[in-house]
Amino acid sequence: MKPILVFVELTAGAPRRASLEALGAARATGAETIAIFAGEGSNSAACSGAQKAIALSGDASSSDALASALAEAVKSNDCGGFMAAASSAGRDLAPRVAAHLDAVLFSDCIGITAVGDQLNARRPWLAGKVIADLASNASVFCATTRLNVFTSSEEAGPDTCDAAAISAEPKARVVSVEAKASAQLDVQEAPVVISGGRGMGEPEQFSLLEGLAAAFGNATVGASRAVVDAGWRPHAEQVGQTGKTVSPQLYFAVGISGAIQHLAGMRTSGVIVAINKDAEAPIFKVADYGIVGDALEILPVLTEAIQKIKAEA
Amino acid sequence: MNIVACVKRVPNTEAVVKVADGGTSLDESGLSYMISFYDELAIEEAVRTKEAHGGEVTVLTLGPSEGTKEIRECLAKGGDRAELLADSNWLSRDCRASAKALAAKLSDLGADVAFMGRVATDRDNAAVGPMVATYLGWACVTDVVSLEIAEDKGTARRETETGIETIEFSLPAVITCNKGLNEPRYSNLKGIMAAKKKPFEESPAELVDNQASVIALTPPSPRAEGRILGTGPDAVPVLIDALRNEAKVI
Numbered sequence: 001m002k003p004i005l006v007f008v009e010l011t012a013g014a015p016r017r018a019s020l021e022a023l024g025a026a027r028a029t030g031a032e033t034i035a036i037f038a039g040e041g042s043n044s045a046a047c048s049g050a051q052k053a054i055a056l057s058g059d060a061s062s063s064d065a066l067a068s069a070l071a072e073a074v075k076s077n078d079c080g081g082f083m084a085a086a087s088s089a090g091r092d093l094a095p096r097v098a099a100h101l102d103a104v105l106f107s108d109c110i111g112i113t114a115v116g117d118q119l120n121a122r123r124p125w126l127a128g129k130v131i132a133d134l135a136s137n138a139s140v141f142c143a144t145t146r147l148n149v150f151t152s153s154e155e156a157g158p159d160t161c162d163a164a165a166i167s168a169e170p171k172a173r174v175v176s177v178e179a180k181a182s183a184q185l186d187v188q189e190a191p192v193v194i195s196g197g198r199g200m201g202e203p204e205q206f207s208l209l210e211g212l213a214a215a216f217g218n219a220t221v222g223a224s225r226a227v228v229d230a231g232w233r234p235h236a237e238q239v240g241q242t243g244k245t246v247s248p249q250l251y252f253a254v255g256i257s258g259a260i261q262h263l264a265g266m267r268t269s270g271v272i273v274a275i276n277k278d279a280e281a282p283i284f285k286v287a288d289y290g291i292v293g294d295a296l297e298i299l300p301v302l303t304e305a306i307q308k309i310k311a312e313a
Numbered sequence: 314m315n316i317v318a319c320v321k322r323v324p325n326t327e328a329v330v331k332v333a334d335g336g337t338s339l340d341e342s343g344l345s346y347m348i349s350f351y352d353e354l355a356i357e358e359a360v361r362t363k364e365a366h367g368g369e370v371t372v373l374t375l376g377p378s379e380g381t382k383e384i385r386e387c388l389a390k391g392g393d394r395a396e397l398l399a400d401s402n403w404l405s406r407d408c409r410a411s412a413k414a415l416a417a418k419l420s421d422l423g424a425d426v427a428f429m430g431r432v433a434t435d436r437d438n439a440a441v442g443p444m445v446a447t448y449l450g451w452a453c454v455t456d457v458v459s460l461e462i463a464e465d466k467g468t469a470r471r472e473t474e475t476g477i478e479t480i481e482f483s484l485p486a487v488i489t490c491n492k493g494l495n496e497p498r499y500s501n502l503k504g505i506m507a508a509k510k511k512p513f514e515e516s517p518a519e520l521v522d523n524q525a526s527v528i529a530l531t532p533p534s535p536r537a538e539g540r541i542l543g544t545g546p547d548a549v550p551v552l553i554d555a556l557r558n559e560a561k562v563i
Contacts, residue, residue: 088473092456095439095440095443095447096443104408104524105444107439108437124437125437125530129330131530131533132529132530134525135528137524138524171453172454172481173481174479174480175479176478177478180476188474189474241434242326249562250562250563259327267536271556272536272539273552273556279541284541286536286539288537288539288540289560290540291542292544292545298545301546302549302552305550306553
């Protein structure tokens with residue numbers, strides 16, 4: 001099998017976890033795995049799972065120019081695959097790279113398997129109402145990997161890296177970045193997601209969910225479509241078919257009845273806990289554990305219990 | 314300004330979807346359809362761009378002829394004319410084939426800007442917008458939550474996991490629209506009546522062969538039967554015990 005080039009996103013010079021998962025997915029196919037990142041002097045050894053690394057020099061503020069450089073690297077290294085995490089950056093870049101290579105793209109894959117010399121993709125359609133297994137006859141297999149699904153590799157990356165340059169004339173470029181006010185994790189990235197719906201009563205009560213998230217430490221708050229449409233919470237937090245599809249290890253649905261479009265967005269979570277006043281709510285059909293009752297009474301007790309566990313740990 | 318809104322007809326997000334016998338296609342009986350949620354934002358932004366800069370809005374779609382009703386609805390909301398590139402195989406057509414067909418049409422139309430949804434809520438690829446732009450050599454900004462267009466350039470704000478990026482781009486460009494960009498208007502009776510008289514062209518889509526093929530479609534594996542642990546705050550210790558000792562997630 002030909003090598004797979006994996007685009008690695010860096011935060012303060014270190015690979016993002018989502019990118020390490022993409023490297024792990026590539027390595028698990030048995031193909032030689034090459035990490036590529038924008039940032040000279042970054043630590044290639046941190047790119048676990050990669051057997052080779054390429055550092056791109058030049059201005060990385062333009063997705064179109066960066067995508068050109070990535071496609072060039074696919075060609076110059078005679079790669080049979082290109083992968084990236086299905087993150088904001090990966091979802092923006094990968095289609096451009098695929099088009100440069102005139103190849104189809106499989107976005108947000110939950111499985112990538114080698115069958116002989118070919119790679120097959122498994123990915124959700126209709127936000128997970130259907131799971132599709134797909135084959136490609138493109139000369140380069142292009143895919144993005146869903147966050148929190150693939151396991152990163154234990155093997156350290158290479159000590160040295162090759163150099164290449166971003167040189168295409170940009171058509172669009174980032175001129176400024178405003179970081180989120182809080183350091184809150186994105187719902188697609190967080191290992192624990194605590195989502196609230198109409199059952200929270202009013203927007204101010206979401207502070208209870210934020211409190212529970214803070215107790216966990218590695219958690220973030222999500223929201224149902226109903227409360228986003230009502231303006232209680234930002235769209236970035238919306239879980240469901242018209243929001244984000246999430247697969248955390250632990251998902252709390254609090255005061256969410258479980259409309260089909262919400263269920264589509266969270267049903268691949270590891271463990272699902274539902275808290276709802278209505279014992280007949282559809283959410284209990286997908287939940288591993290349920291508590292019937294008023295979220296506003298239950299959450300403070302639950303938060304205290306989690307705080308206690310974390311303090312002991 | 315020559316403005317195009319690319320829209321797609323998709324199964325209703327509230328629809329229950331079943332895999333057809335044979336396991337490689339969907340059972341479309343009883344399925345209802347809608348314009349993909351984010352494409353409603355694309356229509357609205359196209360109309361607002363016309364209101365600000367003048368010009369014409371073409372509603373462009375690739376899909377089955379049966380989608381005429383949904384496309385007329387887009388004209389009722391302010392599109393001036395529609396082009397339907399007919400292809401009944403919405404399920405098997407891959408993103409590359411869609412992107413190439415749309416890119417060719419956008420080039421023919423001489424568009425200055427093409428608006429699309431950030432993702433279509435059927436195949437969930439979020440690929441066609443940036444692929445179209447790349448095939449055309451145009452600028453592209455994805456997941457846009459605010460936009461200003463000047464003569465031959467624009468500034469867009471793009472939502473990411475970690476914050477908001479401000480991006481400057483040149484025209485022509487593809488803009489993929491995210492929730493927050495605008496509040497789509499409803500059509501009114503006047504708009505609906507006017508839409509009936511607006512130009513609507515249908516032609517067969519010229520598609521390259523697909524590179525992707527479906528091996529199998531399966532329903533998601535059912536989740537193991539869960540259980541109700543109790544009622545009210547008294548159930549919290551039971552939940553903690555289950556999460557710690559049974560599920561081992563805390």
